[in-house]
Amino acid sequence: MSGANFDDRERAALRALLDTLVPPGADGRMPGAGELGLAETIEEKLGALRPLVGRGLAELDERARARGGESFAALAPDERAAVVAEHSAGDPAFVPGLLFQAYVHYYQHDRVVAALGLEPRPPHPLGYALAQPDLDALLAPVRAGPKRYREA
């Protein structure tokens, strides 16, 4: 049962759930959320919600056992997805709440940022180059148009 911290079983379920929500990409370019060590980061951010999430993870394990599995983490990826979908039908808030945290931490992880084609660095201090098109040419039709304000 959930206390101050998740136990090993809950952490395994959370890692498996993260990999179910954001699985590894089919072409191997994008990592799965579970393999990035996000479970520990997200656990720290849950605060008062930890018992609630712990209950949700326990329910995933129960549903996995009802299907004959040892635990949610031990199921095959397709079966995990089916269990999460089944659980979401009865508890529509559980997955979106966790998904918010998963996306925030997944999409700022260096490996993911690099896989998206960006340099894994903060914007400052290097910044970015940005092109200025030929404004004279682009604005020619606007300049040729009428005055757009009223005298008052």
Place this chain on the structure above:
Amino acid sequence: MAEEVVDVLVIGAGAAGAAFAWSLADTRMRIVCLEQGDWMNPLDYPSTRTSWDGERFGAFGLSPNGRGRREDYPVNDRESPIQVSNFNAVGGSTILYAAHFPRFHPSDFRVRSLDSVALDWPIDYATLAPWYDVNARMMGVAGLAGDPAYPPKEPPLPPVPLGVLGETLARGFNRLGWHWWPSDSAIATREHAGRAPCINLGPCLLGCAQGAKGSTDVTYWPAAIRAGVELRTHCRVREITVDARGMADGVIYYDAEGRERRQRAEIVVLACNGVGTPRLLLHSRSAAFPDGLANRSGLVGKNLMFHPYGMVTGIFPEPLEGYKGPTGCCIISQEFYETDASRGFLRGYSFEMVRGMGPVSTALLAMTTGRVDWGAGHHAAYQEMWDRTAGMVVICEDLPEECNTVTLDPELVDADGIPAPRITYRLSENSQRMLAHGVARGRDVLEAAGAVDTFTDAPLRPAGWHLMGTARMGTDPETSVVNDWGRCHDVKNLFIVDGSVFVTSAAVNPTNTIQALALHSADAIKRNLANLFD
């Protein structure tokens, strides 16, 4: 020891208070500014960290109710479809603003005469034009001369780069034959007055670590302090006090340790924005002013105007580099700015292009709009959105209505126990029709620019950046709170220099006009020093 009496006490160190204090420093009067926030350290802004994109949902979020900062005050905005998005620090809301810096149109000051709605202002565009010019130099405005939507003006710095996203949308406007122009932006596009040039970090709404964005902590305040103005931080004013003659004689405030303090002054100047100013006036009750200070008209806190925003987002087939470059400063369109009654509403709106979507915000937008689900199809769906979204906002002119108000909440208080403001607001039918028109035309632009899909969000709840109208200016004390240079009709040594004094809201970001008005007020005080209280 006798209490010190300063000549001028300014409350609030944001856009207006900074410009006003800097201008009045010419007089060599003893000027003190009290600010409830602190100086910000640009190196603490999120763009210095890889977690920047996720931090917009936490300590750097838009609403003061979600940030958890002691310097902010809570706002009860449950009875409003638009939430207040202000910030308290030296620089005020300019710390987190986009720095989109358009002027009002001449017609914005003649709304009643031209369109038979609301009221005319007691001043006109020509009155403010020289102060817009001063403000452009002080804030460092980038832009391009020749915009047919305005009388001639010369921005001192070259325009912000359009990038792929801006050029794509500009071509969409051109295909429709509609107006657009590079935005006037308070962003140093080259070195300006000691400020480093913009390097296109992206998240301007999270503070500018480069110092290129014109927030008043890096523009007016250094100059004002050099000129002798004293700025005290962590000083939250509880009330303005009056003497036996009904003149303002100072304030009671709480210092950083929560101790009650008093500061006496010959002149008191309010620069706390369109919510903070009526809050403080309504909380400054006395026998002479039982309904709140300077409120004999009953209009303090009434006629609150936001700008109702609509967000229109398009998904494009090619990358747009939308994570680069100033968030809200790219191009503007005022095709539908001036009144055309055949559209089904009076007055008009602007379009502004939006960028700055990083990987996290793209994922969360995808989630909240139901466009990308979890599971096996996640990556393929995400790739269709990543760096392929371009947004534009519709900024509608809001007209004043007495039913839209700022009052004192009977229960909610700030960290010092001062009652919080409560917002009661609804969109008028005119605003709703205008917003619907703008959202539909926004889709037209995005489709003309090549978007393969579009989606919208209107009214945009977090978009309560522009707070106006709650202590409006005018010549008649029965129908206005201050005169044409910000002096309260009821208390002649009390001035208001923020967005509260707006008579109408126009359809552009108000900061440039707020500051031009503050400079105009300071100039009027300087010219009228000999008979200031007559």
